[in-house]
Amino acid sequence: MHKMKPDIEALSSSILAYAMERLRMDPPTIDHALSQTTLEELAGQTITEEGRSGEEALKLFVDSLGPACISQDHPRYLSFVPSAPSEVSTLFDLVVGASNICASSWLEGAGAIYAENQALRWISDIAGLPAEAGGVFVSGGTAGNLSALVAARHDWREAYPEFSSQRGLIISSRGAHASVAQAAQVMDADLIQSGGHQLTGDDVAATIAELGPADRARLFAVACTAGTTNLGIIDDMQVIGEICAQEKLWFHVDGAYGGAALAAPSTRPLFDGIERADSFIVDPHKWLFAPFDCCALIYADPAKARKAHRQHGDYLEVFYDGTWNPSDYAHHLSRRARGLPFWFSLAVHGTKAYADAVETTLDCAREAAAMIEAHPNLELVTEQRLSICVFRRIGWAPEDYKQWSDALLERGDGLVTPTKHEGETVLRFCIVNPRTNRDDIQLILDTL
Numbered sequence: 001m002h003k004m005k006p007d008i009e010a011l012s013s014s015i016l017a018y019a020m021e022r023l024r025m026d027p028p029t030i031d032h033a034l035s036q037t038t039l040e041e042l043a044g045q046t047i048t049e050e051g052r053s054g055e056e057a058l059k060l061f062v063d064s065l066g067p068a069c070i071s072q073d074h075p076r077y078l079s080f081v082p083s084a085p086s087e088v089s090t091l092f093d094l095v096v097g098a099s100n101i102c103a104s105s106w107l108e109g110a111g112a113i114y115a116e117n118q119a120l121r122w123i124s125d126i127a128g129l130p131a132e133a134g135g136v137f138v139s140g141g142t143a144g145n146l147s148a149l150v151a152a153r154h155d156w157r158e159a160y161p162e163f164s165s166q167r168g169l170i171i172s173s174r175g176a177h178a179s180v181a182q183a184a185q186v187m188d189a190d191l192i193q194s195g196g197h198q199l200t201g202d203d204v205a206a207t208i209a210e211l212g213p214a215d216r217a218r219l220f221a222v223a224c225t226a227g228t229t230n231l232g233i234i235d236d237m238q239v240i241g242e243i244c245a246q247e248k249l250w251f252h253v254d255g256a257y258g259g260a261a262l263a264a265p266s267t268r269p270l271f272d273g274i275e276r277a278d279s280f281i282v283d284p285h286k287w288l289f290a291p292f293d294c295c296a297l298i299y300a301d302p303a304k305a306r307k308a309h310r311q312h313g314d315y316l317e318v319f320y321d322g323t324w325n326p327s328d329y330a331h332h333l334s335r336r337a338r339g340l341p342f343w344f345s346l347a348v349h350g351t352k353a354y355a356d357a358v359e360t361t362l363d364c365a366r367e368a369a370a371m372i373e374a375h376p377n378l379e380l381v382t383e384q385r386l387s388i389c390v391f392r393r394i395g396w397a398p399e400d401y402k403q404w405s406d407a408l409l410e411r412g413d414g415l416v417t418p419t420k421h422e423g424e425t426v427l428r429f430c431i432v433n434p435r436t437n438r439d440d441i442q443l444i445l446d447t448l
């Protein structure tokens with residue numbers, strides 16, 4: 001270990017050749033999960049006392065382990081929220097690994113942090129956040145929501161020290177992502193899921209009005225969603241932002257999936273009001289063409305987050321000399337410069353290409369909705385929103401959906417898993433890959 005020997009030089013070529021081959025696949029094979037037993041048969045005990053050659057270990061991945069993972073960037077992977085990194089962002093991920101940067105503090109990672117901050121600035125600008133806004137790239141939306149809400153609670157308790165040992169209270173919509181409820185649970189806070197799938201100003205006002213004085217006093221944040229995962233709904237951020245300002249509540253916006261549509265002129269107006277957010281997240285690993293794991297977490301006033309998240313210790317104080325330390329803005333310390341693949345892609349392609357690529361996916365979703373409406377066996381269940389279409393196959397029971405979905409994947413044709421809407425099993429497309437086109441949608445619809 002720790003020596004660049006000739007066999008490692010040779011292995012480098014094999015690894016780079018594999019990475020290039022994977023990048024060139026258009027489309028990649030979609031692949032599918034294998035059982036633990038099958039993987040044991042195929043790969044066996046991979047770690048031994050003596051080790052094995054790098055070529056052998058690579059072969060295990062290429063032949064057995066990699067094909068047991070679904071290719072998120074397959075153009076007919078339309079389930080959950082897929083990921084379609086640009087080629088250059090994936091390539092730069094290799095550079096980030098090789099550079100071994102600790103991007104926690106300016107002292108250690110100044111160059112990387114400078115670049116990450118420019119990428120965060122672009123996001124802040126399209127959201128209309130103030131000039132002093134800033135934050136950090138964390139692993140994903142779940143981590144982003146938690147860190148933002150921890151900052152919110154800290155801010156509340158700082159203003160009201162008498163609540164330092166009181167459970168806080170948060171309001172979100174029913175459509176909010178599970179990670180908001182999870183954050184409340186981790187924080188030992190309570191969550192009221194108000195209104196319907198969309199949270200409106202009236203819902204928030206009514207919920208606040210119904211609270212008794214003790215509960216009102218422990219309400220500290222409203223968590224809006226800018227693009228719900230299941231339906232693509234955007235909460236009424238204009239009115240809710242105003243209410244939060246009046247009521248002195250932290251206004252958090254979870255745009256983990258939908259926030260990318262800020263970049264597209266056709267959808268930007270849907271986000272009006274987001275500029276008032278105290279904190280905002282968007283995952284470039286979802287719809288902004290960056291590899292996993294990448295969530296941009298941005299605060300309107302980063303000093304508030306710093307107070308909540310900065311870690312102290314004799315050996316850490318050297319960081320705190322007035323420079324920008326990403327470790328100050330989330331629940332973490334050591335961190336990979338995970339925003340760099342996204343930054344590199346923005347730097348190479350320019351922001352206009354980003355706007356165009358998001359528009360391409362939006363156009364595809366609109367076309368998919370029209371094709372669903374024209375299909376004799378299908379009907380849209382809700383209005384098509386952002387890049388999501390939710391629809392039913394007339395006459396199908398839940399088992400029919402499951403069988404159809406399994407067969408689609410087994411044939412290697414795509415991944416479209418059932419979801420639920422108001423208790424009914426239905427289908428859902430989430431399109432974030434600019435390579436997904438009309439023919440892909442047609443191929444899937446023809447089997448319905």
Ligand SMILES: Cc1ncc(COP(=O)(O)O)c(C=O)c1O
Pocket residue numbers: 081139140141142143177179225227228229254255256257258283295
């Ligand atoms: C709106 C929303 N918030 C949060 C998350 C959680 O993000 P992650 O899976 O990156 O933790 C998701 C994931 O789909 C999401 O759609």
